[in-house]
Amino acid sequence: MSTVPSSPHGHAAFNADVEPLQRVNAPRSFWGGFGATVREVVQYRELLGQLVRKELKVKYKDSVLGFLWTLIRPLLQLLVYSLAVGVFLGSSKTIHSFGIYLFTGLLAWTLFTDIIGGCTGAIVGNAGLVKKVYFPRELFPLSVVGAAIVNFGLQFVVLLGAFAVTGQWPALSQLALVPLALLVLVVFATALGLVLAAANVYLRDVQYLVEVGLLLWFWLTPIVYDWTKVKQNLAIERGWGFAYQLYLANPMANVVLAFQRALWEAGKGTPFYYGGNLAGRLFALLAACTVLLWFAQRVFARAQGNFAQEL
Amino acid sequence: MTTGLVHPGSRASDPIVRVADVSKQFNIHKDKSLKERLVNLRRSREHVEQFWALRDISFELESGHTLGLIGRNGSGKSTLLKVIGGILTPNQGYVERRGRLAALLELGAGFHGDLTGRENVFLNASILGLSRRQTNQYFDAIVDFSGIEQFIDTQVKFYSSGMYVRLAFAVAIHVDPEILLVDEVLAVGDEPFQRKCMERIKQFQRDGRTIVFVTHGLDQIRELCDRVILLEHGAMVLDGTPIDALRAFRDRYNSEPVAEEQHGTRAVEVLTTRVTDGAGRAKSRFDPGETLGIDIEVSAARPTDDWVTGIAILNHLDLLVFGTNTKILGVDLGLLDGRRLVRYVIPELPLVEGQYFVTVAIHPHSGPEYHRLDRTVGFKVYSASGEAGVVHLEPTVELVDTDAQQFVEPRVMPHYPL
Numbered sequence: 271m272s273t274v275p276s277s278p279h280g281h282a283a284f285n286a287d288v289e290p291l292q293r294v295n296a297p298r299s300f301w302g303g304f305g306a307t308v309r310e311v312v313q314y315r316e317l318l319g320q321l322v323r324k325e326l327k328v329k330y331k332d333s334v335l336g337f338l339w340t341l342i343r344p345l346l347q348l349l350v351y352s353l354a355v356g357v358f359l360g361s362s363k364t365i366h367s368f369g370i371y372l373f374t375g376l377l378a379w380t381l382f383t384d385i386i387g388g389c390t391g392a393i394v395g396n397a398g399l400v401k402k403v404y405f406p407r408e409l410f411p412l413s414v415v416g417a418a419i420v421n422f423g424l425q426f427v428v429l430l431g432a433f434a435v436t437g438q439w440p441a442l443s444q445l446a447l448v449p450l451a452l453l454v455l456v457v458f459a460t461a462l463g464l465v466l467a468a469a470n471v472y473l474r475d476v477q478y479l480v481e482v483g484l485l486l487w488f489w490l491t492p493i494v495y496d497w498t499k500v501k502q503n504l505a506i507e508r509g510w511g512f513a514y515q516l517y518l519a520n521p522m523a524n525v526v527l528a529f530q531r532a533l534w535e536a537g538k539g540t541p542f543y544y545g546g547n548l549a550g551r552l553f554a555l556l557a558a559c560t561v562l563l564w565f566a567q568r569v570f571a572r573a574q575g576n577f578a579q580e581l
Numbered sequence: 582m583t584t585g586l587v588h589p590g591s592r593a594s595d596p597i598v599r600v601a602d603v604s605k606q607f608n609i610h611k612d613k614s615l616k617e618r619l620v621n622l623r624r625s626r627e628h629v630e631q632f633w634a635l636r637d638i639s640f641e642l643e644s645g646h647t648l649g650l651i652g653r654n655g656s657g658k659s660t661l662l663k664v665i666g667g668i669l670t671p672n673q674g675y676v677e678r679r680g681r682l683a684a685l686l687e688l689g690a691g692f693h694g695d696l697t698g699r700e701n702v703f704l705n706a707s708i709l710g711l712s713r714r715q716t717n718q719y720f721d722a723i724v725d726f727s728g729i730e731q732f733i734d735t736q737v738k739f740y741s742s743g744m745y746v747r748l749a750f751a752v753a754i755h756v757d758p759e760i761l762l763v764d765e766v767l768a769v770g771d772e773p774f775q776r777k778c779m780e781r782i783k784q785f786q787r788d789g790r791t792i793v794f795v796t797h798g799l800d801q802i803r804e805l806c807d808r809v810i811l812l813e814h815g816a817m818v819l820d821g822t823p824i825d826a827l828r829a830f831r832d833r834y835n836s837e838p839v840a841e842e843q844h845g846t847r848a849v850e851v852l853t854t855r856v857t858d859g860a861g862r863a864k865s866r867f868d869p870g871e872t873l874g875i876d877i878e879v880s881a882a883r884p885t886d887d888w889v890t891g892i893a894i895l896n897h898l899d900l901l902v903f904g905t906n907t908k909i910l911g912v913d914l915g916l917l918d919g920r921r922l923v924r925y926v927i928p929e930l931p932l933v934e935g936q937y938f939v940t941v942a943i944h945p946h947s948g949p950e951y952h953r954l955d956r957t958v959g960f961k962v963y964s965a966s967g968e969a970g971v972v973h974l975e976p977t978v979e980l981v982d983t984d985a986q987q988f989v990e991p992r993v994m995p996h997y998p999l
Contacts (some may be wrong), residue, residue, distance in 0.1 A: 293675055327696060331736075404666055
């Protein structure tokens with residue numbers, strides 16, 4: 271043993287002479303590559319954890335309130351919409367516990383925008399790393415997803431606080447919708463995020479399009495208004511049943527409706543409480559989004575070979 | 582534990598890296614935004630420029646060797662390193678390798694300015710493939726090597742560039758790879774730190790690890806590598822010993838002296854400068870110990886006796902190897918009227934193998950110089966021995982048995998070329 275141990279871990283793992291040669295970036299078939307990538311991501315889970323931690327730490331570094339901003343931002347949004355939609359437009363008169371109604375929707379929406387917005391810039395923002403170190407590129411968008419889920423958890427605590435204050439604890443019967451809807455949201459947003467992250471490398475306009483697109487999408491989702499108005503104005507008054515069905519096919523609309531049904535106790539029995547078969551819809555969406563995620567990963571895998579030279 | 586490569590049944594001669602017919606093409610897009618693409622839709626093919634950064638590169642590297650990649654800027658050496666590291670995927674061909682790989686392509690690539698040194702150590706170690714448990718275990722050693730204990734909880738954006746690099750290198754060398762890829766990172770930090778890094782690289786070699794590195798420092802090639810690949814425009818020009826490769830590299834690129842600008846009042850002018858065998862015959866290749874002459878032809882516009890000529894010999898790194906002038910040598914050149922030839926003769930050239938350049942100057946005993954030509958001519962020294970350094974010395978070796986207080990005749994080994 272020398273005085274300067276250059277190999278701090280010893281040579282227990284040094285079995286290069288036994289291991290067979292392995293192909294670097296071996297081509298994977300379009301159909302079969304997904305599983306291999308998933309295994310690789312699992313191998314790198316520790317790094318993924320580090321990257322999530324970095325995302326969380328860096329976001330509010332050097333701000334006085336720091337992590338509190340994670341909570342303040344949705345609360346301010348809640349205040350703005352309560353005032354504008356609830357008071358000025360009068361929705362709070364017809365929709366009971368309008369604050370909780372709003373917040374359940376905003377909660378889901380914030381998670382969605384955090385993932386989409388974060389993923390879009392994930393590769394471009396980490397150009398330095400992408401060009402200099404190899405690990406599965408999927409880890410960059412996935413670390414954004416991880417950080418967004420942690421933030422979601424914190425915001426959920428605020429909702430619990432609101433339940434405690436108002437005493438309107440949700441009934442257990444519908445609560446199973448929350449994890450199901452959450453799963454749909456995360457799978458769907460991750461799929462979109464992967465494609466957008468890759469697209470943004472080749473075309474920087476994507477990040478601006480995403481900003482505008484998310485704004486449009488927000489208003490196409492029943493968060494600050496209720497779904498009955500859409501049904502009234504599209505399906506009944508104009509007779510555009512097709513457009514109404516299209517509106518309901520929006521995965522985010524289903525997620526938000528499921529959140530409202532599960533967590534907005536005061537809405538039970540009112541017309542604003544969506545009565546359709548949400549569980550069935552969510553399962554169908556989950557299947558569709560899983561296929562989408564598979565496809566998105568394949569697109570991402572195709573594109574990622576050229577990331578280092580395009581950045 | 583750290584005994585290196587001794588494994589029962591090890592096949593040390595098997596390749597650890599195999600590069601097979603690798604070609605890499607780069608596309609250079611000239612426009613990036615949607616508007617530009619739409620506007621140039623029809624002409625978009627013209628807006629993509631393609632070039633081959635690597636062409637049909639094939640080689641195998643055995644475990645325990647140190648391979649240097651050299652070539653001029655843009656010759657594809659960094660690209661090749663990235664292809665081996667898996668950061669770029671080749672268009673044709675493939676790379677195979679085994680064992681853990683760490684790529685030091687840029688120190689601190691994974692550092693985030695807003696995180697503290699401590700946080701960055703964990704993040705960067707994780708990026709380079711260490712587990713959290715291992716990082717915990719070596720954290721103290723990493724901080725100790727970097728020598729910045731007191732700033733470890735400061736955000737790295739407040740670090741000086743030297744501190745930043747020290748910490749990054751400290752993390753990098755504590756990763757325990759079988760294959761290490763190094764790209765020019767050894768040229769960082771102050772001199773003691775560079776020596777520390779070099780020492781660590783050599784320790785890696787003694788452990789029997791495989792190193793592939795890119796450098797412009799030809800001295801590092803000679804010092805560290807046992808095999809060198811010379812690249813030119815993405816093609817492999819030479820794959821051989823460091824001496825062969827350095828010779829080829831110098832022959833290709835360094836043999837023409839760089840005609841730099843001339844300085845001076847030109848009251849007295851240098852007309853020509855030649856490197857000779859000492860008797861006036863032009864010569865450009867020397868063995869150590871041969872006679873070298875430098876002939877300088879000068880002429881004065883008006884007769885003057887206030888003139889001194891000087892010569893300087895520089896090596897490829899612009900290091901001044903030797904410099905003198907007629908004043909230092911105590912030679913009075915007398916009255917200069919018309920043309921004269923000043924001949925310097927160095928009887929036994931005591932220089933090691935390499936490319937050298939000659940700077941000549943002519944100036945008065947005091948005051949601004951008349952004329953100076955930097956690196957105006959060059960010559961090469963070829964040496965059969967693999968000696969390192971700057972000067973060619975010819976030491977003898979004696980062996981003394983200190984127990985018996987007795988002089989022992991040393992065994993003369995057959996000279997074997999490197």
